[in-house]
Amino acid sequence: MNTKIQNIFSGKRQKPIIIAGPCSAETEQQVLSTARGIAEIGSVDIFRAGIWKPRTRPGSFEGIGIEALPWLTEVKKQTYLLTAVEAATTEHIEICLKHPESVDIIWIGARTTANPFSVQALADALQGVDIPVFIKNPLNPDMSLWIGAVERFQKAGIVNIGIIHRGFYPFVKSAFRNIPKWDLPLDMKCRFPNIPLICDPSHIAGKTEYLAEISQIAMNLNFDGLMIETHINPTQALSDAEQQVTPIELKELIEKIVIRQTSSENPDIRSLLEKYREQIDLIDFQLLELLAKRMNIAEAIGKYKTENKITVFQLRRWLNIITTRVEFGKKINLNEKFVKKLLQLVHREAIHLQNKNQNGENSL
Numbered sequence: 001m002n003t004k005i006q007n008i009f010s011g012k013r014q015k016p017i018i019i020a021g022p023c024s025a026e027t028e029q030q031v032l033s034t035a036r037g038i039a040e041i042g043s044v045d046i047f048r049a050g051i052w053k054p055r056t057r058p059g060s061f062e063g064i065g066i067e068a069l070p071w072l073t074e075v076k077k078q079t080y081l082l083t084a085v086e087a088a089t090t091e092h093i094e095i096c097l098k099h100p101e102s103v104d105i106i107w108i109g110a111r112t113t114a115n116p117f118s119v120q121a122l123a124d125a126l127q128g129v130d131i132p133v134f135i136k137n138p139l140n141p142d143m144s145l146w147i148g149a150v151e152r153f154q155k156a157g158i159v160n161i162g163i164i165h166r167g168f169y170p171f172v173k174s175a176f177r178n179i180p181k182w183d184l185p186l187d188m189k190c191r192f193p194n195i196p197l198i199c200d201p202s203h204i205a206g207k208t209e210y211l212a213e214i215s216q217i218a219m220n221l222n223f224d225g226l227m228i229e230t231h232i233n234p235t236q237a238l239s240d241a242e243q244q245v246t247p248i249e250l251k252e253l254i255e256k257i258v259i260r261q262t263s264s265e266n267p268d269i270r271s272l273l274e275k276y277r278e279q280i281d282l283i284d285f286q287l288l289e290l291l292a293k294r295m296n297i298a299e300a301i302g303k304y305k306t307e308n309k310i311t312v313f314q315l316r317r318w319l320n321i322i323t324t325r326v327e328f329g330k331k332i333n334l335n336e337k338f339v340k341k342l343l344q345l346v347h348r349e350a351i352h353l354q355n356k357n358q359n360g361e362n363s364l
Ligand code: PEP
Pocket: 023, 050, 054, 108, 109, 110, 111, 136, 166, 203
């Protein structure tokens, strides 16, 4: 058994599992210079590179395919890194299994996890094979799909399974490309405590500027590792250009992350304060997600009011909101003044959004 793989899936790691590499393998030079840059950092375990790319619409770059396999072989020769590619069809699986000199690990993409027929076909193709599989969460937050995918690969006899949290498709307007919904990966960790849980901040963020913050939250929440898209020349990337960092930026990012002791092995080490802070972090993000949802509905109401020539501000409705919320707030021990202030702030923003809809950008 490969000791590097054993180390990753042993459950005894003190430091995070780091997966890095380009969204897509594009050229031999791009793959090798990225891999060498990543290997120099020293703390990265796995080199990722998509060679078959799931693109939402046809016509964009769909990956290099098998031509990239020798490049990955070269990565393995020139660096200590393990290699991982996404497999979405049984043909992809067969090719990966035929080329152990190029591919060490397979990952299942978010679009595939959403389809139980595909997952079952892939699990069947891997029946009895000893290769590690990382499973990304499905695009939609239907946890049974993610759980089901883990179960299907477990039933096929895959021993080394990891799960990757890459966020969920935002049906509401969001700063992030995919909404983290942090409680869902943590539910998965509770259900599968021995399976490494990796966060993919790149696909959550969609932009490099949020990577550090998301990575730190994942570490605070005791994730076992990170998958960060890294490209030698991100602006020229053929896919996901906006979210990829250079190997040097990756090094800086990794160095800045504060790694705390993992609670699973040292339950007493983390202070109570830290545990409370993790809960607060989680709740803050949930609050923001809910606020975004509320604003979206307010905007939809705004459009309706404009179309039907109804005024934005409706006194009776507003008074009703204040009274019912303050009453409810009191019941759950919230300060009356605080609830009023908070609602005023939220209401003001909703009115602002609706006004923008009625009067264009120059309003209020
Ligand atoms: C990827 O990792 O490049 C990818 C396509 O991700 P996801 O399946 O999470 O969209």
